[in-house]
Amino acid sequence: MKTFVGTVASEGFANGAVRIVTTEKRLPTLRASQSVDVEKKILATALAAATTDLDHMQVNSKSGVKESTEIIEAHIMMLQDPEVLALSQAEIDTGQNAESAYASVIENFRQMFLDVPDPIIQQRAIDLYDISQRVLFYMQFPNEKYPDLTLDKPTILVAKDFTPSQIFTIDKKYLLGIATVEGAPTSHTSILARSLEIPFLVGLDAAVLTEPTSTLALLNGGTGHSPLNPPIQRQPNFCNIRAIFNWQKKMPKSSKASRPVQLMVCKLL
Amino acid sequence: MEITKKIINDDGMHARPAGVLAKTASAFTSKVDILFNGRSVNAKSAMMVMTLGLAKDNEIRIQADGPDAELALAKISELIDSQFQVPG
Numbered sequence: 333m334k335t336f337v338g339t340v341a342s343e344g345f346a347n348g349a350v351r352i353v354t355t356e357k358r359l360p361t362l363r364a365s366q367s368v369d370v371e372k373k374i375l376a377t378a379l380a381a382a383t384t385d386l387d388h389m390q391v392n393s394k395s396g397v398k399e400s401t402e403i404i405e406a407h408i409m410m411l412q413d414p415e416v417l418a419l420s421q422a423e424i425d426t427g428q429n430a431e432s433a434y435a436s437v438i439e440n441f442r443q444m445f446l447d448v449p450d451p452i453i454q455q456r457a458i459d460l461y462d463i464s465q466r467v468l469f470y471m472q473f474p475n476e477k478y479p480d481l482t483l484d485k486p487t488i489l490v491a492k493d494f495t496p497s498q499i500f501t502i503d504k505k506y507l508l509g510i511a512t513v514e515g516a517p518t519s520h521t522s523i524l525a526r527s528l529e530i531p532f533l534v535g536l537d538a539a540v541l542t543e544p545t546s547t548l549a550l551l552n553g554g555t556g557h558s559p560l561n562p563p564i565q566r567q568p569n570f571c572n573i574r575a576i577f578n579w580q581k582k583m584p585k586s587s588k589a590s591r592p593v594q595l596m597v598c599k600l601l
Numbered sequence: 602m603e604i605t606k607k608i609i610n611d612d613g614m615h616a617r618p619a620g621v622l623a624k625t626a627s628a629f630t631s632k633v634d635i636l637f638n639g640r641s642v643n644a645k646s647a648m649m650v651m652t653l654g655l656a657k658d659n660e661i662r663i664q665a666d667g668p669d670a671e672l673a674l675a676k677i678s679e680l681i682d683s684q685f686q687v688p689g
Binding site: 456459 | 612613615616617620623627643645646647648649651652653654656
């Protein structure tokens with residue numbers, strides 16, 4: 333059995349099979365630019381398609397979860413931002429295709445967000461990445477549906493990182509928990525997980541990504557300030573996790589920040 | 602026209618307040634800019650406003666130019682004083 337230690341982004345326990353998710357970054361194609369009007373139309377159509385997706389997410393989001401609504405609204409706001417549109421159109425006027433124009437503008441904004449000292453603004457860079465991946469997809473495949481992440485059985489999702497829209501669109505009844513190598517408790521993905529009460533650990537060692545899918549895991553997103561070796565670790569008995577969670581909550585808090593916790597994985601027999 | 606305002610909300614200018622500000626500014630035909638730290642950005646763009654990294658107690662200048670400039674500045678001033686609460 334292996335143990336991976338991370339930081340709690342959303343409290344709670346989960347046990348079940350792990351699915352390692354790898355998502356390739358979508359890049360602009362190098363196709364030759366068509367006329368300026370055609371490229372601007374490609375841009376406008378893709379932005380509209382991405383906005384429609386988010387409108388549907390808004391309608392389908394769990395009612396009463398204010399954070400979900402606000403995060404989706406923030407993404408729609410980014411999609412409809414007048415400066416992003418104007419700068420992208422200006423790039424198209426210089427002869428770039430719509431994909432390259434939009435991607436370069438988004439990259440500039442992403443860099444500007446990362447340059448702001450405030451870590452919360454820095455975390456918005458992943459929101460930009462999130463919406464831009466959807467827009468680039470619709471520029472390249474205007475007649476297809478964006479390949480959102482889907483689940484058909486109870487799963488703990490593990491990845492380098494997850495974007496907010498990957499969590500918005502997933503069937504929550506199958507989402508037991510989330511663990512990532514990157515990410516931060518201030519990310520919109522973390523805020524979303526907390527609002528939906530989905531256990532979420534960030535900052536795990538990248539070796540977790542080499543675990544095979546269907547490995548069983550106990551995601552320990554408890555209070556995090558308890559001993560790292562509760563009795564359950566020697567003989568995993570997932571029925572007892574709630575009892576251990578309650579036991580951990582009684583332990584004295586050592587620190588409110590950077591609470592190390594664990595994701596224990598064992599081979600599925 | 603120009604006014605000077607201090608950001609008073611504890612969290613500064615994150616996505617939600619930047620979005621509320623941009624939406625408010627967009628309701629006016631006047632050009633509205635925010636000046637801070639040697640930069641001038643379009644107040645109708647929440648993305649640009651966020652790149653300023655405005656924090657509590659930062660002092661900003663807001664310039665408006667157009668037929669409804671005075672009303673735009675009054676509404677934005679009110680919004681900042683309310684810590685970006687959307688009038689209900």
